[in-house]
Amino acid sequence: MSFTPKPRNGLTRAIAIPCPARSTLALFLLPVLLAGCEAELNLAGVGEATRHANLRTDHYQALASNSTASVLVGNDGVILISQDQGSTWQRRQLPGQPALIDVDACPDGSFIALSFDNQLWHSADQGLSWNARALPTQEQMLTATCAPDGAWWAAGGFTTLLESRDQGTNWDETSLDEDAMLTTLQFLDAEQAVVTGEFGLVFSSRDGGQSWQAGGNLPDEFYPHASHFVSLNEGWVGGLNGFIYHTVDGGQNWKRQATPSAAPIFNLSANRDGLFAIGDHSSVLRLSGERWQALPTPSAPVYLRAASSSDDHRLTVAGGRGLLLNLDTRPALAVQAQ
Structure with missing residues (x-):
């Protein structure tokens, strides 16, 4: 299936979210609303806080880095x-202390951050x-993300996509025409992109987001909280119950990989040491073959997102109650809390 979505100019309606969609949206935003095969890691230094910066009342939602800076965002407009x-x-x-829910690093060295009130914030000084720019x-x-271009x-x-090529002055709005x-x-890269969504939706683009093709749906209408694709064919998604699915054929088929717990997965991130999943109960997992293994982290009943x-x-991870961990992902090296 292939189509080019058409702009929905002049959109003025507020869509009524049905009960199933409201419930999945609540699950996605819960952290916002609730303000053995690996070598063991050394936990020396865990629990020491950076004075005057990281507070126990913080609830972090997203983190982005470039070659010179890292930006962490969360509740109450905290950066x-x-x-x-x-x-x-x-x-x-x-x-105004907006609830910040996403952040990304742009190719020009700047950062953008999305707040729950549909404002896109831009920083040109690290x-x-x-x-702020209001999203129309x-x-x-x-x-929210910055494309390579x-x-x-x-x-x-409503599977809505917004794009701006002049740093938020003008926006093009399109929909994939799914109530999700x-x-x-x-x-x-500059041409290839992937979106995932409610009811197990997976769409990909080969022309920089100008048109989108529907892929195979995730099993049981799985609601993805996190995704990580290395190509249009191969990727992983994670979500509730600790479920992580893997595809090698662009989403036509998915295989559930074994995880050590049922803690929800909220993010996926990769570096030269492998692919990592981050989730509830301060869990950090590393992919080993077709299985996920838990890394030792401070035991805390809070999420990492x-x-x-x-x-x-x-690998830097952060979440509820000001939990902020700076991990060296090589075996036998330190996990430190900031």
Whole structure:
């Protein structure tokens, strides 16, 4: 199935979300609303907080990094900035204290962040200051990303996609014409992109998001909280009950991979040491063959949702109650809490 979605200009309706969609949206946003084969990692230093930056009242939602800075966002407009690969952090707070739910690094070195009130925030100085652009849609946006060509994208309700090529001054709005929420959006390169969504939807693009092709649906209308694709053919999605599915044929077939717990998966992130899944109960999993294995982390009844990897064996993860971990993903090296 292939089609080119048409712009829905002048959209003024507010879509009524049916009960099943409301329930899955609530599950996706729950952290926002609720403000043995691996070598063992050394937990020395866990529990030490960075003074004046990371607070126990913080609930982090997303993290993005470029070559010079990392930006962590969360509830109440909280933004943490690190310029030393997560060793120390500076704290900022946006006016109006919006609930920030996503952030991404752009090719020009700037950052964009999405807030739950459908504002897209932009920083051109490594996260130190921000300007807001209102998104011109009645649909709830859930995810935002910078494409390799510098365009800003957002996706969310009624399979709506927004694109701006002039840093938020003008937007093109399209829909994949499904009454469902889009939950993840990833550009593999300038031409190839993948979105996943409610009811197990998977769509891909080969022309920079100008048209989208429907792939095979996820099993049992699985609701993906997280996805990570290495090509249009191969990818992983994660969600409730600790389920992680893997495809090698563009979503036509999916295989559920074994995980060590039923803790929901909220993010997937990769570096040179492998692919990692981050979720509830402060869990971090590493893919080993076709199975996932738990890494030792501080035992805490809080979620991890934000994650960012680098090529220097580093994985930074963060979540509820100010939990912020800086992991060296090589065996037998340190996991440190900031």
